[in-house]
Amino acid sequence: MPGSTRWRRALAPAVSTAGALRPLLVLVLVSALALTGCVAAPVTTPAMSAPASSPTPQEPCAPGATLIDGTPHALQRALDTANPGDVLQLSDAVYAGAFVITRSGTAAAPITLCGTRAAVLDGGGADSGRTALRLAGAAHWVLDGFAVTSAGTGVLLDGASANELRGLDVSHTGAQGIRLRGASSHTTIVDTSVRDTGVVDRADG
Numbered sequence: 001m002p003g004s005t006r007w008r009r010a011l012a013p014a015v016s017t018a019g020a021l022r023p024l025l026v027l028v029l030v031s032a033l034a035l036t037g038c039v040a041a042p043v044t045t046p047a048m049s050a051p052a053s054s055p056t057p058q059e060p061c062a063p064g065a066t067l068i069d070g071t072p073h074a075l076q077r078a079l080d081t082a083n084p085g086d087v088l089q090l091s092d093a094v095y096a097g098a099f100v101i102t103r104s105g106t107a108a109a110p111i112t113l114c115g116t117r118a119a120v121l122d123g124g125g126a127d128s129g130r131t132a133l134r135l136a137g138a139a140h141w142v143l144d145g146f147a148v149t150s151a152g153t154g155v156l157l158d159g160a161s162a163n164e165l166r167g168l169d170v171s172h173t174g175a176q177g178i179r180l181r182g183a184s185s186h187t188t189i190v191d192t193s194v195r196d197t198g199v200v201d202r203a204d205g
Contacts, residue, residue: 061114061145065089072097079103082111090115090146096122098130098151105140107162115146117169123151126174126199135160143168153177154194157184164188174200 060067066086068078070093078088084105090113099121105111123132132151135141137159147169148154154170157163159182170177170192177194180187 060087061089062087062112065112065114067091070095072099075099079113084111084140085109087112087114090119092116092118094120094122096124098123099133101133101135101138101141104138107140110140110142110164112142112144113146114142114144117145117147119146121146121148121151123149123154123173125150126152126172128152129174131156134158135163139163142166147171148177149173152200153179154197155179156181157187158182160184160187162186164190165192166190168192170194170197172196172199174198 064087066078067089068074068091070091072095075090075095076097076099079099079101080103082088082101082103082105086105088111092115101113103111121132123130128150129152131153132148132155133143134156135158139161141160141163143155143163143165145167149169149171150173152174154173154177155165155168156176157178157180160180161184163186165178165188167190171194173196175198177197178189178192
């Protein structure tokens with residue numbers, strides 16, 4: 001019909017405009033709903049972080065070294081059962097107490113007690129009167145690399161012979177850092193730091 005044709009021609013621009021506006025209206029509507037909380041925001045899964053790397057195992061201080069648990073009891077037990085040729089490696093830990101060595105190695109097979117500066121023998125205070133490490137009649141030991149601190153005496157060689165102290169850090173002792181007595185002989189001390197001694201008895205430091 002002619003009338004219908006005229007209406008279609010009149011409405012054609014509006015329909016065309018509405019079709020063009022539809023994507024814009026949809027975008028505005030979705031944005032409004034998202035702002036009011038009616039549309040769930042996309043859920044993103046956070047990237048999984050890589051697991052933390054485990055600490056690098058402590059390097060052996062010599063071939064065949066046996067690592068000692070970081071407890072005073074474990075250390076004294078290792079000293080009490082050491083045999084010629086053994087290499088005892090301290091953990092990077094603080095060993096609190098007064099430790100005594102009575103066993104001996106041999107000239108061909110000394111016993112080694114070694115560790116890093118993070119392995120610390122702590123005598124419990126410069127005024128404690130205790131000796132952090134005492135070699136009582138022991139021979140042919142190599143003490144290597146670890147720290148001795150906070151004791152009446154740091155290392156005492158008592159009737160001990162043919163022992164080597166190498167690369168130790170001995171500090172903060174009430175009296176001597178390293179003491180030889182009881183006819184101790186043939187003791188070698190190499191690259192060892194002894195400091196802050198005699199903090200309680202300066203005449204004996």
